[in-house]
Amino acid sequence: MEFFERFAIPHPSPLIYASMVGIGLTVIAIVIGLTYFKKWGYLWREWLTTVDHKRIGLMYIISAILMLFRGGVDGIMMRLQTAVPDNTFLDAQHYNEVFTTHGIVMIIFMAMAFIIGMMNFVVPLQIGARDVAFPRLNAISFWLYFAGAMLFNISFVIGGSPDAGWTNYFPLAGTDFSQSVGVNYYMWALQISGLGTLMTGINFIVTILKMRAPGMTLMKMPMFTWSALITNVIIVFAFPVLTIALLMGTFDRQFGTHFFASTNGGMDMLWANLFWVWGHPEVYILILPAFGVYSEVIATFSSRNLYGYKSMVGSMVLISFMSFLVWVHHFFTMGHGPLVNGIFSVTTMAIAVPTGIKIFNWLLTMWKGKIRFTVPMLYSIGFIPLFTIGGVTGVMLAIASADYQYHNTMFLVAHFHNVIIPGVVFAMLAGLTYWWPKMFGFMLNERIGKWGFWFLSIGFCLAFFPMYITGLDGQARRMFTYSAETGFGPLNMVSFIGAALMAIAFILIVYNVYYSFRYAPRNVGQDPWDARSLEWATHNPVPEYNFAVTPEVNSSQAFWDSKKNNHQLFKEKRSKIHMPNNSGVPVIMAGFFFVFGFSFVFSIWIGVIIAALGIFACMAYRTFENDHGRYISLKEIEETEKKYGGAK
Amino acid sequence: MKLDKTGPLEYSTQQNQMNILGFWIFLGAEIMLFGTLFASYFTLENGVGNGPTGAEIFEIAPVIWETIILLTSSFTIGLAVHAMRINRKNATLTFLAITLVLGLAFLGIEIYEFTHYYHVGATLQTSAFTAILLTTLGTHGAHVTFGLFWGAFIFLQIKKRGFTPETTNKSFIFSLYWHFLDVVWIFIFSFIYLKGLM
Numbered sequence: 082m083e084f085f086e087r088f089a090i091p092h093p094s095p096l097i098y099a100s101m102v103g104i105g106l107t108v109i110a111i112v113i114g115l116t117y118f119k120k121w122g123y124l125w126r127e128w129l130t131t132v133d134h135k136r137i138g139l140m141y142i143i144s145a146i147l148m149l150f151r152g153g154v155d156g157i158m159m160r161l162q163t164a165v166p167d168n169t170f171l172d173a174q175h176y177n178e179v180f181t182t183h184g185i186v187m188i189i190f191m192a193m194a195f196i197i198g199m200m201n202f203v204v205p206l207q208i209g210a211r212d213v214a215f216p217r218l219n220a221i222s223f224w225l226y227f228a229g230a231m232l233f234n235i236s237f238v239i240g241g242s243p244d245a246g247w248t249n250y251f252p253l254a255g256t257d258f259s260q261s262v263g264v265n266y267y268m269w270a271l272q273i274s275g276l277g278t279l280m281t282g283i284n285f286i287v288t289i290l291k292m293r294a295p296g297m298t299l300m301k302m303p304m305f306t307w308s309a310l311i312t313n314v315i316i317v318f319a320f321p322v323l324t325i326a327l328l329m330g331t332f333d334r335q336f337g338t339h340f341f342a343s344t345n346g347g348m349d350m351l352w353a354n355l356f357w358v359w360g361h362p363e364v365y366i367l368i369l370p371a372f373g374v375y376s377e378v379i380a381t382f383s384s385r386n387l388y389g390y391k392s393m394v395g396s397m398v399l400i401s402f403m404s405f406l407v408w409v410h411h412f413f414t415m416g417h418g419p420l421v422n423g424i425f426s427v428t429t430m431a432i433a434v435p436t437g438i439k440i441f442n443w444l445l446t447m448w449k450g451k452i453r454f455t456v457p458m459l460y461s462i463g464f465i466p467l468f469t470i471g472g473v474t475g476v477m478l479a480i481a482s483a484d485y486q487y488h489n490t491m492f493l494v495a496h497f498h499n500v501i502i503p504g505v506v507f508a509m510l511a512g513l514t515y516w517w518p519k520m521f522g523f524m525l526n527e528r529i530g531k532w533g534f535w536f537l538s539i540g541f542c543l544a545f546f547p548m549y550i551t552g553l554d555g556q557a558r559r560m561f562t563y564s565a566e567t568g569f570g571p572l573n574m575v576s577f578i579g580a581a582l583m584a585i586a587f588i589l590i591v592y593n594v595y596y597s598f599r600y601a602p603r604n605v606g607q608d609p610w611d612a613r614s615l616e617w618a619t620h621n622p623v624p625e626y627n628f629a630v631t632p633e634v635n636s637s638q639a640f641w642d643s644k645k646n647n648h649q650l651f652k653e654k655r656s657k658i659h660m661p662n663n664s665g666v667p668v669i670m671a672g673f674f675f676v677f678g679f680s681f682v683f684s685i686w687i688g689v690i691i692a693a694l695g696i697f698a699c700m701a702y703r704t705f706e707n708d709h710g711r712y713i714s715l716k717e718i719e720e721t722e723k724k725y726g727g728a729k
Numbered sequence: 730m731k732l733d734k735t736g737p738l739e740y741s742t743q744q745n746q747m748n749i750l751g752f753w754i755f756l757g758a759e760i761m762l763f764g765t766l767f768a769s770y771f772t773l774e775n776g777v778g779n780g781p782t783g784a785e786i787f788e789i790a791p792v793i794w795e796t797i798i799l800l801t802s803s804f805t806i807g808l809a810v811h812a813m814r815i816n817r818k819n820a821t822l823t824f825l826a827i828t829l830v831l832g833l834a835f836l837g838i839e840i841y842e843f844t845h846y847y848h849v850g851a852t853l854q855t856s857a858f859t860a861i862l863l864t865t866l867g868t869h870g871a872h873v874t875f876g877l878f879w880g881a882f883i884f885l886q887i888k889k890r891g892f893t894p895e896t897t898n899k900s901f902i903f904s905l906y907w908h909f910l911d912v913v914w915i916f917i918f919s920f921i922y923l924k925g926l927m
Contacts, residue, residue, distance in 0.1 A: 214747045279758060287751045291743070317754055321762035325769065329864065338853050338860040339778070340769070346776025346857035351769060358765075697878070704882050704899070 087683055091241045091261040092174045101238045130663040132216035134201050135623055137223045139520060141198025144227060148191040153587060155183035157580055164577035166565040176561035177244040184247025189274060190230040195509045196370045197281055200309045203516060204285060206616035207303045209294030209632045214287040216661040222277040224671030229274025232678045236266035243267035251341030251352040256334050262682050268331045269678035275320050282316030285309055296634040303614040303637055304387055307394055308373025311401045312366050319362035326355035335684060350415055357408035365404040369397055371508030372439055375461045378511050379443050381612045382458035383450030386638055389442040396435030403432045413484045422481035429479035433472060440465060456530035460511035463538050464503045471499030492552025495545045502541050518609050522622040523601040529593040536586035543579025547572035613638040618650055620725040626658045629718050658713045670699035737814050739897040752902045756909050763913050766865045773857040780856035783925025786849050792922050795838050802831035803911040806904045813897055822887060829880045832873055839870050869917060872910055879903060
């Protein structure tokens with residue numbers, strides 16, 4: 082029994098036991114359901130072994146939405162706990178765990194996955210490619226992300242959650258102050274999913290550089306593809322820093338090294354520096370694809386081409402470069418003197434300039450345009466003022482001397498939610514609604530979607546604007562409660578109400594999927610939004626091979642040209658199409674990674690060794706494998722095209 | 730599959746070209762990885778606590794041997810790729826084998842070096858300096874170990890399948906990897922050992 086004691090939860094509570102039962106029942110229900118409906122084979126053949134970028138994209142997005150709900154529950158729990166003074170709903174330790182998992186789940190397992198899912202689905206279509214450059218590697222990326230996400234999510238029922246904040250500062254995250262295995266989970270979940278993200282980065286850079294349709298020069302790429310390219314460059318240069326930081330953190334916790342200790346020559350602020358050298362580019366990894374989505378949506382629904390294409394690209398390149406030069410603004414109070422603080426203060430403010438250029442470009446795209454207020458457009462229009470408020474408070478935080486007042490207060494919490502929610506979450510909802518017919522062949526209901534938008538926007542303002550005020554009044558972040566004399570009570574209650582409205586919004590959004598799946602008409606045609614870029618030049622939903630004939634392109638809005646300016650997209654004759662084969666190796670390998678991470682968390686070395694051998698066996702299998710893909714015959718293509726109504 | 734007959738075989742298909750570009754980008758990521766290790770090393774270099782300093786534990790003789798052996802292996806992998814381009818299978822296999830044997834010798838000396846550190850009381854737990862030293866060297870050593878297996882697998886594939894667009898592509902990419910490890914070693918030699926001994 083001694084062996085199993087390590088899996089016990091250090092801070093049990095009825096909530097956690099209830100979750101345990103819930104997880105157990107869900108797993109049993111899924112297993113029984115799959116067996117009863119005889120879907121195991123289907124699941125394996127069509128999804129678990131797929132290398133199709135569209136299906137991998139969908140799996141990313143579905144996982145991201147699941148994680149959104151997990152992280153959302155954490156968020157609601159925090160708002161509930163702080164809604165009234167001296168609340169006892171969560172104790173201090175439980176609150177620590179909840180805000181830690183909220184941060185990681187939302188950033189790494191929700192936002193990143195949503196963005197990478199969207200890139201997976203859209204980018205190959207926008208550049209007229211059949212798939213990504215390395216389809217098998219793409220599957221490995223997804224399954225590593227999934228293994229990391231699952232590893233992180235079982236922490237709170239097996240062994241205990243991480244509790245040192247998503248930034249995981251040492252020495253708080255060291256074994257002296259965080260004794261459960263929680264932070265070990267943090268290290269390995271991020272390490273495994275981070276490996277997957279790095280591979281995605283390489284994969285998409287090569288895809289975008291090498292697989293564009295004939296005629297599509299770099300400056301004729303749709304803006305979302307541009308944002309994906311730049312994002313992936315940031316990924317490739319930022320994620321290795323995290324890899325090393327996590328490795329050193331693991332060593333400190335599990336092998337007794339002193340990297341981030343204050344004894345034996347260690348330096349605790351080294352973690353903070355390494356973390357933010359990765360962490361600040363990371364926030365631009367999140368926001369740039371969101372900018373890309375807004376560029377597509379705003380151009381489409383203003384019925385105008387994007388204003389200032391070149392300056393859009395230039396400002397993104399500038400942002401990506403500067404994102405590596407601002408990390409110190411996360412700890413101005415560390416005490417590295419006025420010169421260093423001054424330099425990073427200036428670089429931080431400077432990054433607002435290219436961002437401002439983009440805001441004006443979107444406004445000028447809408448200027449004199451014929452605006453259609455669809456759901457994606459509402460999110461984009463809502464984004465502009467809300468994000469600008471977030472940006473302005475960001476510049477306030479960038480003033481190093483003033484930052485001593487705001488540092489670690491709710492003001493900061495309000496600021497970064499103010500950029501991430503209207504920035505990333507709105508963009509993902511806009512993009513999901515916009516590309517939904519591309520993915521599934523029917524539209525989401527506009528009326529329910531608009532209700533969702535208004536609930537989300539108003540809920541957002543109510544939830545986060547009060548935090549600016551309580552933060553300036555001195556309410557520290559990450560405090561599990563406060564006394565009534567502070568006067569923070571009423572505004573925190575408003576925040577809770579806002580959070581509840583946001584929860585309703587997400588329920589509406591999910592209900593909308595169900596409602597539209599049941600009632601929406603299926604014959605939406607090829608171009609339901611009167612769109613502009615190349616992904617709309619193929620059918621809805623997209624056939625396996627994307628385009629029956631490789632399109633030829635002469636501008637960044639090739640599809641619009643083909644509709645209005647007599648541009649001929651498809652000149653070649655149809656012929657058989659080469660496609661990659663499915664493979665079970667990625668999912669099996671990720672399974673070994675999961676076992677590896679889990680065993681490492683609990684220092685079960687025999688499990689670590691067996692899993693490592695399994696991982697290497699998968700790699701060895703791959704190198705000896707002779708796999709030349711397969712061909713889709715001309716006959717099959719003709720039949721598929723006919724089924725879609727065959728004009729193109 | 731379209732074959733481009735003008736360039737070398739390892740560049741002949743579009744997939745091959747993408748593999749090579751992808752690997753260059755991967756090496757970019759590897760530069761960041763080792764760059765982070767070096768940055769941490771320079772930060773923690775003087776954090777010796779009660780443990781030894783670099784000057785006290787570094788031995789120049791094994792390091793020189795490691796350097797000579799690894800640089801020579803970089804030369805022989807270059808010869809292997811050259812032999813591959815002029816379609817000499819046996820020469821390629823021989824040079825690849827020599828490269829791998831040299832890699833193994835390097836690894837052997839590095840293991841000796843690690844046991845030496847252990848005996849003079851410079852372990853992972855001694856101080857931040859020893860920890861980052863062993864982590865940096867260990868990461869490089871782990872790369873070499875991985876490369877040995879990878880190279881051996883490619884050896885077997887060339888032996889069995891001869892020169893195909895796939896096997897030449899893999900060999901070329903492996904050679905990039907091997908040269909890269911050599912470059913990293915030059916930095917380790919200069920900025921860890923020589924600087925530490927000064």
